Amino acid sequence: MNASTHMSPGLWRLPNGQASNNDLSYWVELAKLLESGNFDGIFIADTLGLYDLYKGPENIGPALQSGAQVPYSDPSVIISAMAYATQSIAFGVTASVTYENPFILARRYSTLDHVTRGRIGWNVVTSHLASAARNCGLKEEIPHDERYVRAEEFMDAVYKLWEGSWRDDALVRDAKRGVYIEPDRVRAINHEGKYFSVAGPNAVDPTPQRTPFLFQAGASSAGKLFATKHAEVMFLPGMSPENVRKIADDIRHQATLQGRDRDSIKLLAGMLVIVDETDEKAQQKYNDFLEASDLDGVATLLGGWTGVDLSALADDEDFHFTGPGAVQSLVKTWSATVPGSDNVKWTKRRVLQELAMAGAHPRVVGGPQTVADQLQRWIEVADIDGFNFSHAVSPGTFEDMVKYLWPELRRRGVIKEEYKVVGGAARENYLEDGLGPRLRRNHPGAAYTWRKPEEA
Template identity: 55%
Template sequence: MASSGDVGSEAQKPKKQFLLNAFVMTTPGHLSPGLWRHPRNQTDQYNKLSFWISLAKLLDEGGFHAMFIADTLGAYDVYKGPANVEPALASGAQFPVNDPLYTVPAMAAATKNLVFGVTASTTYDAPYAMARRFSTVDHLAEGRVAWNIVTSYLESAARNFGLETQIEHDERYRIAGEYMDVVYKLWEGSWRDDAVIRDRAKGQFAVAGRVRPINHKGKYFQVPGPHISEPSPQRTPFLFQAGTSKAGTDFGGKHAEAVFVGGQLPELVRKSVDALRTTAKESFGRDPYHIKVLAGMTIIIDETDEKAKAKYEELLSYGDREGALALFGGWTGTDLSGYSDDEDLVLVDKPAIRSILHRWSSTVPGTDGLRWTKTRVAEFLCIGGMMPKIIGSPKTVVDELERWAEVADLDGFNLAHVTNPGSFEDIIEFLIPELRRRGLFRTEVEREGATAREVFFGQPHLLSDHPGYQFKWQIS
């Protein structure tokens, strides 16, 4: 956004152009349970490669910067639980869900510029194996890969990976901290830049002495190395992260190059953004603007406000109440099945429920004074989950996005779909032209085939103030 200083030249200053990610998941019902059956939707084809290639080409040609692929390693089985997956089944509410990494090489081969952000967990995947997988895909995608670093949060995932319960929250982040040291050593420090020479005449592929073990011996991991993959175009994939707890903010302030934030009001999101940037600068010596911040958002847009509102009501008619309550159970760990449909949940004797709903009452637009019943919770979550929703004409939507970016100090948005196809086509048809008209979105790609990090920061490798940079094998 334009600076507020130097008023005389305000009109001449270029505005900050937004980054736009398409937020998806390899499942029938991502954040809008039940919408898989909408006539416009085809997410029931989530297990077909043709579905993903078609979507990638649409986003690439439409100008999106990235496709961000969420993931989860367990079922949302709290509602009507314990360990009950039945409420999620009819709506496909993030169940079933496939591994997101496998589609990326095919999508990359069918596109020129789209970046692919893939979610993977530091809690349940060994760092040696993870480093190999991301190096492999970064090679095949020619550097257009990002890793969304998560520590995982579902009890169902913990049980299926052989644990009786989840590892404690902050302990998961301590494990993740050492995990990052391991993968940085593998990606940045195990192979010199000049190790691979591919000299056919000499019969020498790589040079001895230019590849070394990492000999990592820590509290959680013992990894001798060397990295089994040669350096990929980015070496370290571009690093995404989300998490606003104290441990999550510390982790993001140290490691993330882009962070996803959530919340219903930009004024409250700003507090998380300020905490993140302050942590990056004061605790880790990083430029606080070497972290791009994107807010999650669900947009329903049409030619006019009236058409957009009518579209919302029509979409809502396909929502699945049971699926929404299953998602609520997974996200909060709270089972609402024991309450009646019209009971005011703000009054129940459950502090966790009251806390969530008090927060929604004070932040969700248009809900002040309304009773949060089980029926209302389900309706709220059926379209876009817990993300804020902007419904309206191009002018209405972009006015609100501009306000969010200014108030919350954002670099862009992570845009969820309600139907797919449908939502992203609407964004390309109605939203992006209005953003371009206001100078808020790129009109062309700066360089064809740029790596993920070049798209976000203009260079393929870690910036010098990033903590992973210290692990780079410097040639003296």
């Protein structure tokens, strides 16, 4: 996030905790570091409200004191500086279809796609915080599944703007004839739906990708239906590779039901890597992080993710057996992946420690061989395409990965050595199919594309 912290509250206290997110040089150096390691992209999460479900409802105190995802600044504003300093790395920027307006969002992403030369991705989210609803003109949240119905119409409207309102050869800059844009190659969209009314055309001429490269992380039935229709990359939930494999198989199957290829969606699992020269040093580093973490801040985030206020529950309760369903199911997935942990007591403190750095995502801690073995196991067993790596400290976590882990992955020949298209678009570099920067023909958005007559 463009915030004090994303998922590791309290670590700002460490000397190498996240640098100020208001400092552009932090973002530029991060982008250069990740590009030097051939990361496909930088993903920036976002919310539009505070986490306020801990120690009472609508209580913003714990979030403020711990700095748990606050301040939370606009993620799109920092992109152009990072893009200017790099060539090939992509940028995944989160924006909410529940609270944004299709025309204004389309204009912003078109602008971003131009200035990054096609390297922008959009993480399409329906948002989950009631505080966001109250910030954006609603008394309460729109019900979960209705948010996805609205999201469908939102996508329809933005595809029309990005793909259908300008012909590729509209902007001619013909000095002789005094024509900047051919008027008959730009048209209104006149979208009239249940939720949105958009006249169009898009404010901005066709960009390298037209539609930004699309990320999504729907996990519910409605969410998966939406994601398997629209997403080009999906973030999968799940704590073990065996569990993620089931989700990955299901997603690929659902994509085929939507008329898309099985492999048209790249699947990524969340992952935190804590690596050092040796297993012992990495474990020590993890322990030091845990020591610095702010468990009240973690409980604040958990409140927003699950709707459960942990302060109402006893400190020594064993969440393996009792407690709210959302917390119990987290404990069940952890205890299934950690041998012997069935016999220990899953107290509030223990639950929060598990969540302290990566939230409800898996982590691997160890020296280069240990981490490489585990990541390879994930790729093989879960049958995924890659990872969405989170951090404990930034840029420290990523510096460690490039320094300690990358040489081992190179030695094994299992890491990308170069971008497929240097200076290319996000879509080209993620999909690596040689089919260029535009939506693939079997993607639903491609049905709206207004091409030059000879390319139609």
